[in-house]
Amino acid sequence: MAKLFVLFEHAAGFGLFSVSEFEEVSMLLPQVEASVMDLTRFNSIVKLVGFSPFKTAVAALESANAISEGILPQDLAVFLDTTLPAKKKKITLGVADSKLGAAIAEALGIQCNHLGAIPEIIRGIRMHFASMVKGLTAKSAGVAQLGLGHSYSRAKVKFNVHRSDNMIIQSIALLDLLDKDINTFSMRIREWYSYHFPELVKIVPDNHMYAKVAQHIKDRKSLTDASVPELEEILMDSEKAQAIVDAAKMSMGMDISVVDLMNIQMFAGRVVRLSDYRKQLAEYLHSKMGNVAPNLQSLIGDQVGARLISKAGSLTNLAKYPASTVQILGAEKALFRALKTRTNTPKYGLLYHSSFIGRAGLKNKGRISRFLANKCSIASRIDCFTEAPSTVFGEALRQQVEDRLKFYESGEAPRKNTEVMQEAIALSEEMQKTEKKKKKKKKRSADENGDVSMKSENGDSTLPAEEETGAEPPKKKKKKKKNKEEEE
Numbered sequence: 001m002a003k004l005f006v007l008f009e010h011a012a013g014f015g016l017f018s019v020s021e022f023e024e025v026s027m028l029l030p031q032v033e034a035s036v037m038d039l040t041r042f043n044s045i046v047k048l049v050g051f052s053p054f055k056t057a058v059a060a061l062e063s064a065n066a067i068s069e070g071i072l073p074q075d076l077a078v079f080l081d082t083t084l085p086a087k088k089k090k091i092t093l094g095v096a097d098s099k100l101g102a103a104i105a106e107a108l109g110i111q112c113n114h115l116g117a118i119p120e121i122i123r124g125i126r127m128h129f130a131s132m133v134k135g136l137t138a139k140s141a142g143v144a145q146l147g148l149g150h151s152y153s154r155a156k157v158k159f160n161v162h163r164s165d166n167m168i169i170q171s172i173a174l175l176d177l178l179d180k181d182i183n184t185f186s187m188r189i190r191e192w193y194s195y196h197f198p199e200l201v202k203i204v205p206d207n208h209m210y211a212k213v214a215q216h217i218k219d220r221k222s223l224t225d226a227s228v229p230e231l232e233e234i235l236m237d238s239e240k241a242q243a244i245v246d247a248a249k250m251s252m253g254m255d256i257s258v259v260d261l262m263n264i265q266m267f268a269g270r271v272v273r274l275s276d277y278r279k280q281l282a283e284y285l286h287s288k289m290g291n292v293a294p295n296l297q298s299l300i301g302d303q304v305g306a307r308l309i310s311k312a313g314s315l316t317n318l319a320k321y322p323a324s325t326v327q328i329l330g331a332e333k334a335l336f337r338a339l340k341t342r343t344n345t346p347k348y349g350l351l352y353h354s355s356f357i358g359r360a361g362l363k364n365k366g367r368i369s370r371f372l373a374n375k376c377s378i379a380s381r382i383d384c385f386t387e388a389p390s391t392v393f394g395e396a397l398r399q400q401v402e403d404r405l406k407f408y409e410s411g412e413a414p415r416k417n418t419e420v421m422q423e424a425i426a427l428s429e430e431m432q433k434t435e436k437k438k439k440k441k442k443k444r445s446a447d448e449n450g451d452v453s454m455k456s457e458n459g460d461s462t463l464p465a466e467e468e469t470g471a472e473p474p475k476k477k478k479k480k481k482k483n484k485e486e487e488e
Contacts (some may be wrong), residue, residue, distance in 0.1 A: 005049065005084060006094040006118065008125045009067060009103075011060060011144040012136060013053035014076055016083050017046050017125060019094070036124035039131060046121060050083040050266050052076075060144075061151045070099030072107050080108060094118035161353045164292050165314040171285045172306035182207070187270045189214060193264055196220060196256050199247040203240055208275045213244070215268035218261050220248040295379040295394030300354050300372070301399075307350045308376065319377075319384035325378075327351065327373035351376070356401055364408045371404050388432055396424040 004019040036042060052075065054060040084091060093112045096119070097099040101112030130138040186207035194201055197220045206296050212234050217223060217441035231241035280300070289297040289305060293315055296305040311329050312318035318326070328335055330349030338345045347366040348357060351373060360368040375397040382393050390399040403435045 003090060003094050004083075004094060006046070006121055006125065007080070007096075008122060008129065009063075009096070010129055010141070011054075011148040012133075012141055013051055014063075014079055015051050015125070015129065015133065016049045016080070017121075018049050018134075019046055019121060020044075036120060036127065039128050041204075042124050042128060043132070046125065050079070050342075051133050052079040052083075057147060057151060060148050061155065064148060064152050067097065067100055067153065068147070070097070070103055072100065072103040076326040077104075077107055080104065084110070094121065096122050163236070164288060165309060165316075168285065168288050168292060168306050169314075171288065172303065172310050173279060175278070175281055175285060175303070178274065178281065181280060182271065182274050185267075185274065186211060189264070191272055192267070195251070196253045196261075196264075197251055198253050199251055200244065203243050203247060204235070208272070209235065211268045211271040211275070215265055215272060217244075217248075218265055220251055220253065223248040228411045270273065277294040291389075293380065293434040294389050294391045294457055295383050295397070296376065298391045298394030299375060299398050300351070304350060304354050305376075307353075308380075311350060315380060315384050319381045321377065323370070323377045326377050327369055356405065359405060360408065367408070368404065372401055375401060388428075390428055390431060392428045392431065393421075393424050396420050 006017045008015045066073045098114050130141045193214045227240045289302050328349045331346040334346040348369040
């Protein structure tokens, strides 16, 4: 009959407990759940065998990171090997994590289990751990947990910041919000200023340009023929500028007070500044996507690629998704509604905003969305796991989607995926070689510029006499040593 031991990982260290009457415990699970709350009853079943405290906070953090990834720490392996009985075949070790159990079984040859009554036993150990270990109080255990929690979370946050995914997620969310706000504000300024100058809406339909013109004009009665050059600078169109001046003379709008015009002008200025900031944010997103996901950017563009990363949570999560998930990412409500009502599932989610879907015919939209999702998953995996990011694979994948569109329209057979990828790999290797050569040339030129001294103005060399003659002092010293040895 196998004896049961339970491993418990705490912020203060590793604890090993022995469980008596294992067969009865597994049979009477409700009684075990009830005895967990009572310390005296729990101590009769579970007893401490050994405790290995962490020496430093760094060791605790390293062990926590290793256990979270399913790796057996060296300290834990030594502790289990020395504390457990020699006959390990007759032992069953209870663990909380199945991945850690598999690592222990592979390294030490101990049978591990994480099912049955073991979760309830571990829950009881967690509740009474401070009282079961000598020298450990509830206060010191809480301080250890708080310190390890802070350091573990800080390490995870640093990892996320290093990937720069969060910057893309925040910028695309702000960009979408700005689009909604600018549209709402532009409609408001149109309605507000149209009471005074209703003809301007037809002449200047663009929202951003309308706000600029309204901010410049103020009172329509102040417009004269001399105002045409100023309006032409804003609109970049002489005909529209002249049409605004002509419409102002014959306008049907009502007269409004100076205070109202000032408020309209201030609000129009806010809308213009928001539109300018929106352009700056789009440029920032373009540069970030070029650094983090260049292949995905060259395949489907900045905004669609950033929305996919934002919906997945990170570029790593997007790389883990299969192509079928990427295809309907963003259409979860429609998917679950179709599954409930047993109707057709959606063909696309966020990928619908790509230009490829719009260019495809009505019959081929589902096909091209499936093909595009496949290429997006490949591009995201290349971006996530490559060491030298480049746009070579993204451009090749984009050309494949273009060829597939031509195939649907004209029937022209596209190239095979293996041929395209082999060409892209060869091209990327050539680019890496050229970059290495450029770096070597820069280093050589920098070394030469640092070693070679400049001549003086009169043409005399400023080099030392030894360097001018070409003699090398270290070699001379070696020759002298050889001559001495021959004399001896």
